[in-house]
Amino acid sequence: MSASAVEIVRDLGKEEAAPMATAVYEHPLAVRVCHWLNAVSLFVMAGSGLQIFRAFPSFGAKIPQKNLMDWPKSLAIGGWLGGALQWHLTFMWIYIATGLIYLGYQILSGNYRQVLFVKRDLPGVWPMVRHYFFFGPKPPQAEAYNPLQKHAYTTVIGLGVLSVVTGLAIWKPVQLSWLTWLMGGYGMARLWHFVVMWAMIGFVFGHLVMVALHGWNNFVSMLTGWKKETIKAK
């Protein structure tokens, strides 16, 4: 081969050896902003909620008082009941607004379709559970979100709504007396609120594990919207 032909071949070889990058646009800005606002808000709501709970850590009578648990102050936000209520009654507005904006965006943009769990997704849940937890085979990925993800992301929205509804029943048991009655009374509303919080904490735990397992590029997509996929050329 001539010298120049060798150079061309060498240059072509270099180009093809370098990995080609592709990226997928996964998360619109509205989703990302709401995600992070909510992540902080939920953390503050749960933390301050637990400090509020510490003031009367029981779901029974005041006399005689039987505490359910002694939640450590170090794992709560606010320092004392007064402080915790300030955090809780401030962040609840950010939490509610974020939820409404997210729901509004998802519905108006039609984006909800890729994440909403519907009847058709039901058969796909168990194969995903088996794959994640019991070393089952990886089911073929047909859509942006697999059935188990859809189930999780749909359920957590329901839980979010319940956290607000039960919270309102506690905050306004006179003005919203019908709502408090629906919950089974003031004491029950307080219990449901507590239970829903733990269910959401359970979701967050599972969510964080999944995020950790699915790599840096996937995590970054919730920051920039884009998930980089790197393909090495042959």
Added chain:
Amino acid sequence: MSRRVDPAGFRRTSRRELLKLLPVAALGAFAIPSLQEKVLGWGLAFSDRVSGGVFRPEHLAPVFADSEVAPFEKFPINGYDVDDPGVDLDNWTLTVSGDVKKPGEYKLSQIQALPRMRQNTRHVCVEGWNVIGRFGGARLSDFLDLIGADPTARFVAVNCADDYYESLDMATARHPQTLLCYEMYDRPLSREHGAPLRLNIPTKVGYKQAKYITDFKVTSLVEKVGYWEDQGYSSFYGL
């Protein structure tokens, strides 16, 4: 859909998209010690505004059957209270002042002469417990009429025999279930429950229902809102 990206352009896009998240950083204000108190104060004030907005003067708090009332021994006495502020029951009077036509000293018998209401209502403590009790007394609105209170005044402010004090928005003061309460469980108030006079306000949180009342002022200017409010608790706290 996968798109081919040139690495440098991708970095630029990523940076730009990341910057769009900057509004989230506004939450950082809550982490800055010098700003924290202020923004939390705004949040609490906003919550109070909403509470005031959703308060309906004609909406009654739920009342309960006698069978649902907790036994007297199970009605808690909050540990924060001084349960004996040394009230001289024989010589006690209510000192009325402010925007009223008839200020001065009022005896308990004058309050007891007003129509007596009795109600089984839920007492909700800010701590999280609640108890259904039986309360009796005069409607606060009847007392306001008795003393010739200015109908445009905005607040009722009370002082107590211990170091407690509270204030009430006029709409709540005039609510039909707000009582100048001198009875519990059909008997005169016991010493621990605030003898001889306390507030019973089923539309408000427990700490607004002051015990051992000694002074009663009708006013539109309140400097000290309440014992707990001045330490950072909610001012309106309507239920």
